[in-house]
Amino acid sequence: MIRDGRLKVNSDWNKDLKVKFTVQDPCQLVRKSLGDPVAEDLRFVVRTVVGEENFVDMTPNRSNNYCCGGGGGFLQSGMPEARRAYGKLKFDQIMATGATYAITPCHNCHAQVHDLSEHYDGGYHTVHLWTIICLAMGILGPNERTYLGPDLAELLIPEIKEADE
Amino acid sequence: MAEEAIKISGKKKSSFIDQVKKLLPEGGNLNLCLTCGACSSGCPATGLEGMDPRKFLRMAALGMDEEILKSDWVWMCTMCQRCIYVCPMKIDIPQLIFNARRTKPRDERPKGILGSCNMALKHDTCSAMGASEEDFQFVVEDVAEEVRNTQVGWEELQAPVNKQGAMYFLNQNSREPVTEPDEMVPLWKILHLGGADWTYGTKGWAAENYCMFMADDESWKHIVEVKAKAVDDLGCKYWLNTE
Ligand code: SF4
Numbered sequence: 001m002i003r004d005g006r007l008k009v010n011s012d013w014n015k016d017l018k019v020k021f022t023v024q025d026p027c028q029l030v031r032k033s034l035g036d037p038v039a040e041d042l043r044f045v046v047r048t049v050v051g052e053e054n055f056v057d058m059t060p061n062r063s064n065n066y067c068c069g070g071g072g073g074f075l076q077s078g079m080p081e082a083r084r085a086y087g088k089l090k091f092d093q094i095m096a097t098g099a100t101y102a103i104t105p106c107h108n109c110h111a112q113v114h115d116l117s118e119h120y121d122g123g124y125h126t127v128h129l130w131t132i133i134c135l136a137m138g139i140l141g142p143n144e145r146t147y148l149g150p151d152l153a154e155l156l157i158p159e160i161k162e163a164d165e
Numbered sequence: 166m167a168e169e170a171i172k173i174s175g176k177k178k179s180s181f182i183d184q185v186k187k188l189l190p191e192g193g194n195l196n197l198c199l200t201c202g203a204c205s206s207g208c209p210a211t212g213l214e215g216m217d218p219r220k221f222l223r224m225a226a227l228g229m230d231e232e233i234l235k236s237d238w239v240w241m242c243t244m245c246q247r248c249i250y251v252c253p254m255k256i257d258i259p260q261l262i263f264n265a266r267r268t269k270p271r272d273e274r275p276k277g278i279l280g281s282c283n284m285a286l287k288h289d290t291c292s293a294m295g296a297s298e299e300d301f302q303f304v305v306e307d308v309a310e311e312v313r314n315t316q317v318g319w320e321e322l323q324a325p326v327n328k329q330g331a332m333y334f335l336n337q338n339s340r341e342p343v344t345e346p347d348e349m350v351p352l353w354k355i356l357h358l359g360g361a362d363w364t365y366g367t368k369g370w371a372a373e374n375y376c377m378f379m380a381d382d383e384s385w386k387h388i389v390e391v392k393a394k395a396v397d398d399l400g401c402k403y404w405l406n407t408e
């Protein structure tokens with residue numbers, strides 16, 4: 001949709017802000033099903049939306065990426081200590097990028113990566129891909145910003161109708 | 166010790182490594198391990214419970230099922246398959262771990278996963294959080310209405326439910342409708358701008374499937390069938406699950 005111009009999105013909003021983003025390759029989507037081509041598509045979208053120079057990849061990445069530890073039922077298994085010990089590798093990987101935002105295209109990843117930042121005091125924020133796309137397009141409503149940090153929370157808020165009396 | 170030795174060299178009772186060999190083509194290469202350790206060095210679960218994938222494979226090959234099941238390590242592997250990806254022999258260790266999960270009696274498997282699976286079996290929504298068909302439809306329509314009434318330029322925003330013949334049937338993780346419904350909106354907006362012909366369904370809308378993680382094959386199958394039927398009943402062409 002971005003490639004054929006149906007979604008008009010660009011990274012102008014981040015030219016001066018220079019907020020740094022990294023992206024989690026979900027095992028389920030990349031290694032276990034569609035492979036590196038979909039990881040490239042993902043990067044194309046992220047780079048378009050946040051700006052080439054504001055995207056920092058983790059190492060290793062794509063099909064060789066580490067699992068975040070949210071998959072396989074781990075989030076639901078009632079073993080938070082083991083789950084966070086597992087996720088420490090992912091946490092260190094994210095911290096090494098220096099990014100303030102981790103984009104997670106998968107649900108399990110979002111919950112786990114978010115929890116890791118809180119638990120280990122990482123200070124990074126965890127957002128869905130579509131949240132950032134909408135932010136960049138200036139169409140992210142005021143109630144749709146739960147996971148943004150204070151730096152972006154007030155940015156490009158679209159117009160809201162006056163409440164009817 | 167003597168008994169142990171007999172158990173290994175003699176005719177051992179069917180252990181999960183044998184079951185897996187029967188299931189997989191070429192026995193899943195399970196005998197071809199070079200003990201190089203590539204699997205373990207890149208596995209985030211290495212070290213938990215003193216276990217790692219290579220050790221797991223060795224123990225399984227020796228028929229040490231009981232020792233393996235003493236710890237909860239089989240639930241700490243996320244089935245991420247990175248070990249297969251880096252293994253020179255492409256050995257399917259997660260499949261073996263999955264079968265080890267299956268050897269535990271159903272009600273002794275981790276309570277959280279068990280509860281989520283059981284909950285999903287209760288409604289045709291397949292929601293692990295137990296959200297009903299009515300609840301889901303109400304929340305979606307309510308949130309969409311709110312956006313149409315308050316946000317400038319979104320008077321036409323749709324979040325269709327049970328739209329017959331839509332191109333895409335979209336699944337939705339239970340977390341949003343149940344705990345943070347506004348988080349669904351950005352995706353709807355993108356689908357709207359992209360001109361996508363999509364729908365949710367009151368049946369089979371929930372994206373998650375904990376019965377799969379629990380290695381409960383029958384329930385897993387049931388959930389997949391309910392969802393597939395929901396997609397077919399609405400005559401949708403593609404089934405989108407972002408899970
Ligand atoms: S990577 Fe493969 S060959 Fe190497 S130790 Fe692990 S299972 Fe064996």
Ligand code: SF4
Nearest residue numbers: 208242243245246248
């Ligand atoms: S599938 Fe399991 S054993 Fe293999 S790398 Fe992932 S967590 Fe480790």
